Amino acid sequence: MKLNREQMQMILALFIVAAISAILLSLTDMLTREPIAQAQRQALHSALLQVLPEHDNEVQDDLLEVDGRAIYPARLHGRLTGLAWEVIAPDGYSGSIRILVGIHPDGHVQAIRVTEHKETPGLGDGIVHNKSWLDSFHERGLSGVHWAVKKDGGDFDQFTGATITPRAVVKAVKGALVFYQSQQIKILDQINSKTAVVAPSAAGGGK
């Protein structure tokens, strides 16, 4: 088949437009790749600060892997004060919810923070903003706590107009505690056999 002049022109025009777009996109990618990685690290850093008790080690560099989960240990003067890892609630109102769960070594919750979600703004996103609801997880363990929202006869509030979202989060946090209970010895062994990575600014520590 022979292309006539007009067809050549069309192909050429689309080629040029696509080429310019590709160049612009790769330039933007080069410019933004490092800041995006940094922003994500920064977001994780501030979330870890909020869910972990006081510590002097560089938590993000201290991580270990148990059963495919990245676990961040918090240490103060070399002693383990808490652990955090991310759990995924697959049953949010719209898609998965990622939650960073921080616990004490004895298996009680220190704090939780939602790191990623697609819940309805103004309704389900209370799991991000509602401080008193987030605080209601503090010091809760597996024993003596009914891990469900009040509507299901449990101990945790739901939100006006949003039950599915908190229900999913409560279930996921409970799952994290159950996981810790079953793997506690393994996790603590791994942590104790590893030298702490001390934050450059902090003195002492290191086992």
Place this chain on the structure above:
Amino acid sequence: MNKQAVFADGFWHNNAIFAQLLGMCPLLGVTTSAENGFWMGAATLLVLLGSNLVVSLVRGVVPKNVRIPAYITIIAAFVTMVGMAMNAWMHEMYLILGLFIPLIVVNCAILGRAEAFASKNSVSDSLVDALAVGLGFTMALLLLGGVRELLGQGKLFGFSLFGESYPDVLMFILPPGAFIALGFILAGVNLINRQLKRRADVAKAEAIRLEMVDKSRMSTAVEVS
């Protein structure tokens, strides 16, 4: 072309939301708060500036038959760039709006400006048009987001106005509230437009009357003399 007329047309008379009712998806999706609305509008404004600029640059070069795929490629490239930049430098806002940013590609207000304006006008006129339409869009999203945040949560830009005891009004947080609030805003816009038109009509009638008075005076004067 008169830049002022281009701006007034894009910002008000042919406002993407109030007059053309285009771009309803981002409008209903993200206007749960004034801040979300503002940043969605700003992202759309940036995409519009980029796409109008490039489309007016390549006008005459791109053959008619393939102009739509060419425009969409250009728009999609700019949307992706804005998304990346937001992810890098406004990470928190990106986490909220991230879902809706890629959808700017199919905001027909943008393709509409590329097709109806940038492909037929100079680069500088196209940039003024992009600025006007983008600002008009941002203004509409900001207004609707503000109304919904105020009525739905009793807040504005995240600050409580009626105290913590204000009950969440679900209807305004969810999409139906967006439709209802938009309906009232459209009614208000129509009211303003009617008022403007009436004022213009009155001025015109006054001018005609004065002219007639002038004429009759003159004829009386002629009779008297």
